[in-house]
Amino acid sequence: xxxxxxxAPWLIGFALLTLGPMIFSFIISLTQWDxxxxxxxxxxxxxxxxxxxxxxxxxxxxxxxxxxxxxxPLGMIGSLCVAMLLNLNMRGMRVFRSIFYxxxxxxxxxxxxLWMWILRPQDTGVLNHILGFFGVSPKPWLSDPAWALPSFVxxxxxxxxxxxxxxxSGLQSVPTQLYEAxxxxxxxxWRKFTTITLPMISPTIFFNLVMGIIGxxxxxxxxxxxxxxxxxxxxxxxxxxxxxQKAFKYLQMGYASALAWILFAVVLALTLIVFKxxxxxxxxxxxxKQ
Amino acid sequence: MSIELTGKRKRxxxxxxxxxxxxxxxxxLLLIGSGIFLIPFIWLLSxxxxxxxxxFLDLRWIPDPVRWxxxxxxxxVMPFPLYLLNTCKITFTCLVLxxxxxxxxxxxxxxxxxxxxxxxxxxxLSTMMLPxxxxxxxxxxxxxxxxxxxxFVPLIVPAAFGSAFFIFLLRQYFMTIPIxxxxxxxxxxxxxxxxxxxxxxxxxKPALVAVAIFSFMAHWNDFMGPLIYTTSxxxxxxALALWSFQGQYSTDWHLLMAASTVxxxxxxxxxxxxxxxxxxxxxxxxxxx
Numbered sequence: 010x011x012x013x014x015x016x017a018p019w020l021i022g023f024a025l026l027t028l029g030p031m032i033f034s035f036i037i038s039l040t041q042w043d044x045x046x047x048x049x050x051x052x053x054x055x056x057x058x059x060x061x062x063x064x065x066x067x068x069x070x071x072x073x074x075x076x077x078x079x080x081x082p083l084g085m086i087g088s089l090c091v092a093m094l095l096n097l098n099m100r101g102m103r104v105f106r107s108i109f110y111x112x113x114x115x116x117x118x119x120x121x122x123l124w125m126w127i128l129r130p131q132d133t134g135v136l137n138h139i140l141g142f143f144g145v146s147p148k149p150w151l152s153d154p155a156w157a158l159p160s161f162v163x164x165x166x167x168x169x170x171x172x173x174x175x176x177x178s179g180l181q182s183v184p185t186q187l188y189e190a191x192x193x194x195x196x197x198x199w200r201k202f203t204t205i206t207l208p209m210i211s212p213t214i215f216f217n218l219v220m221g222i223i224g225x226x227x228x229x230x231x232x233x234x235x236x237x238x239x240x241x242x243x244x245x246x247x248x249x250x251x252x253x254q255k256a257f258k259y260l261q262m263g264y265a266s267a268l269a270w271i272l273f274a275v276v277l278a279l280t281l282i283v284f285k286x287x288x289x290x291x292x293x294x295x296x297x298k299q
Numbered sequence: 300m301s302i303e304l305t306g307k308r309k310r311x312x313x314x315x316x317x318x319x320x321x322x323x324x325x326x327x328l329l330l331i332g333s334g335i336f337l338i339p340f341i342w343l344l345s346x347x348x349x350x351x352x353x354x355f356l357d358l359r360w361i362p363d364p365v366r367w368x369x370x371x372x373x374x375x376v377m378p379f380p381l382y383l384l385n386t387c388k389i390t391f392t393c394l395v396l397x398x399x400x401x402x403x404x405x406x407x408x409x410x411x412x413x414x415x416x417x418x419x420x421x422x423x424l425s426t427m428m429l430p431x432x433x434x435x436x437x438x439x440x441x442x443x444x445x446x447x448x449x450x451f452v453p454l455i456v457p458a459a460f461g462s463a464f465f466i467f468l469l470r471q472y473f474m475t476i477p478i479x480x481x482x483x484x485x486x487x488x489x490x491x492x493x494x495x496x497x498x499x500x501x502x503x504k505p506a507l508v509a510v511a512i513f514s515f516m517a518h519w520n521d522f523m524g525p526l527i528y529t530t531s532x533x534x535x536x537x538a539l540a541l542w543s544f545q546g547q548y549s550t551d552w553h554l555l556m557a558a559s560t561v562x563x564x565x566x567x568x569x570x571x572x573x574x575x576x577x578x579x580x581x582x583x584x585x586x587x588x
Contacts, residue, residue: 011491012416015407018400019423022460027426030434030441037436044440094329099322107574108333111340114566114577116520118538119559122545123343126552133355135342167339174578227430230522234542252432257527262436269432280428 038266048263055267066268068243069251070275076158076247077225080165085217088169092176093206106177113170117230124164125151125235136163151235154242161231161245172217179213180206211291215283222279226272229253248272347556354552366553373557376548377540386536389451390518393458397514398507400461405469406495410481420470427463431523439527453528454521458514465510468580472506473499509580512573519566537562 013020038055042048059066095106112120127136128150137147150160187205196204207214232240232247239246239254252272256265341360347369349362373379408420442453476499484498500507525539535543541562545555570577 010413012407012411012413015411015491015495016404016419018459019404019461019463019466020419022457023422023426026438026457026460027429027434030437031429033437033440034433034435044443091332094325094332097322097325099326105329105333107570108336110577111567111570112336114516114570115563116522116538116541116566118520118522118541119562122541122555122559123339126346126556127339127342129355135338135358138358139338167336178578223428227432233522233526234545249430249432253523256436262440266433266436269430269435272430273433276428276430 034266035270037263038270040263042262043260044262045260051263055264056271059264059267059271065239065243065246065251069239069246069248072158072244072246073226073228073248076161076228077222079159079162080225081218081221083162084166084169084172084221085214087166088172088217089176089214091169092173092180095173095177096180106174109173110170113168113174118234120168121164121231121234124160124167124231128160128164151245152241154240154244157236157240157244161228161235164231165225172221175217176210176213179210183209208292212293215287215291219280219283222283223276226276226279343556343560346552347560349553351551351553354550369553369557370561373554373561376551376554377544377558379558379561381533382535382537382540385451385534386519386538389454389536390515392455393518394511394514396455396458397462397465398511400459401465401510402469402500402503402507403495404461405466405473406499408466408470409473410478410494410499423463423466427467435527442528448528449530449534450528451534454518454524458518462514465513468510469503469506472503476502505576505579508573508576512569512576513580515569516566 037048039050039052040048041051041055091109095102095109126134128134129137130149130152131137131147134147134150136150141147148156150156183206187209188201191201191205227249228247229249232245232250233253236245237250239250248268249272252265252268255261255268345360345362346354348365348367349357349369350364350366408416408423438453442448447453480498480502481494484494489497520538521536522538522542525534525536526542529535529539532543541555541558544558548554
């Protein structure tokens with residue numbers, strides 16, 4: 010009995026703020042509702058329209074998937090590379106670590122505004138200015154359909170510090186004896202990386218992959234501030250931005266709820282796929298090898 | 300779980316001269332990389348101290364003349380003390396509520412035996428995957444029906460119910476504390492609440508500080524919450540104020556950057572003051588997924 014009392018805060022919160030609203034939200038998704046008048050039941054119409062007759066839904070799903078496909082692998086490789094460098098036993102690592110980690114903890118609004126300023130088009134932006142030193146012609150960044158989404162990816166790479174720290178903790182828990190044994194057997198750096206480091210940190214890679222996928226499908230702040238209308242040619246109409254517009258700009262609460270459930274299904278499916286494949290590539294020390 | 304990231308690890312491997320070029324190369328890469336990562340910060344500070352005129356064409360790194368007046372000016376266009384107060388109210392109330400609620404729930408999951416515990420724990424973990432947008436509309440409707448639209452109530456009250464991620468983190472930490480400590484306290488006549496408050500909480504200090512920091516960050520940086528639930532300008536948080544400031548003064552980048560710097564500052568201070576706990580918390584959350 011005392012056990013239930015201890016977890017009561019969460020249990021009540023779960024019932025009132027998660028489970029109840031989930032059921033409510035599913036019911037709303039079967040209606041047309043503007044918050045003011047009473048909801049009108051329309052069956053699966055919202056879902057039908059979303060799947061068959063909503064260009065912006067398809068566009069937002071495409072934009073978000075494209076963004077995930079670019080930012081997740083790049084971010085994971087980038088943060089692993091930085092973590093590998095920071096894992097070397099050298100002086101000044103604390104300072105380097107802070108520099109790489111800091112951007113990840115700063116307020117999204119402030120970071121986004123800073124990047125809007127950095128990404129100014131043509132000659133007025135500092136990124137173009139710097140790229141100019143290397144002979145790269147100025148890019149239109151956020152004002153051009155082809156460059157707007159890559160701009161978001163570049164900005165996201167500034168925040169790889171969060172993943173980097175997690176990799177670093179994974180790297181530091183790899184027993185040094187394994188490397189010593191491999192060295193005695195004559196293994197080179199690359200060999201040690203692929204046969205010791207990667208398998209040993211595979212749970213960390215798995216964790217970062219799942220978190221990366223979930224995070225990239227829920228981008229909102231940056232897109233709402235930089236391109237509140239979805240950017241040039243809807244090229245940065247992120248899924249949650251579209252959902253927000255439907256709910257709070259057009260007050261189509263039923264439609265927005267249906268969109269939210271589809272988002273949940275997509276994230277769930279992707280996570281399950283990663284979990285399913287993880288048996289093949291994630292190695293846990295504690296498990297017994299057959 | 301107590302992995303030190305300070306580089307104090309034993310230097311087991313011998314460092315031969317052959318490794319020297321490798322190390323220089325690694326240093327070089329780190330210098331270039333951190334240089335790139337610092338550029339946005341430098342640009343932020345530089346812009347925040349520039350003259351308003353020709354701000355779009357002035358691409359110098361060091362402003363000339365340095366205009367400190369931008370900071371007082373930025374405060375003039377937005378009532379900074381009020382927004383700071385609003386943000387602090389929300390952030391610190393949530394922080395206290397969350398640390399208390401999460402730790403008692405984590406205590407229940409770590410130490411108590413009751414039917415359905417494991418199932419409930421899995422339910423708790425799976426709620427982490429539920430996008431907030433799924434429950435957004437009904438929760439919004441409920442708060443506004445109760446008359447709490449444009450108040451801080453919808454932003455604060457959920458913190459009293461804990462957060463799945465923090466509960467998970469604390470529960471994992473409590474599991475590492477020997478149960479004999481609880482039993483000893485029990486023999487001395489302590490009840491459940493006393494065991495939680497006097498035995499587990501003092502032992503779990505590093506984990507609690509980590510949760511406090513994450514909670515602070517989440518609420519200080521929150522944007523969608525205040526965006527949805529507040530409307531009057533007197534109720535704005537710093538993050539929201541910064542955004543609306545950008546809408547109104549979209550060409551005053553010197554002021555925008557000064558204001559951004561100020562909003563970032565508390566987090567920078569927090570980071571450098573509590574670096575150890577930041578890293579510890581992340582290590583705790585990341586180990587073995």
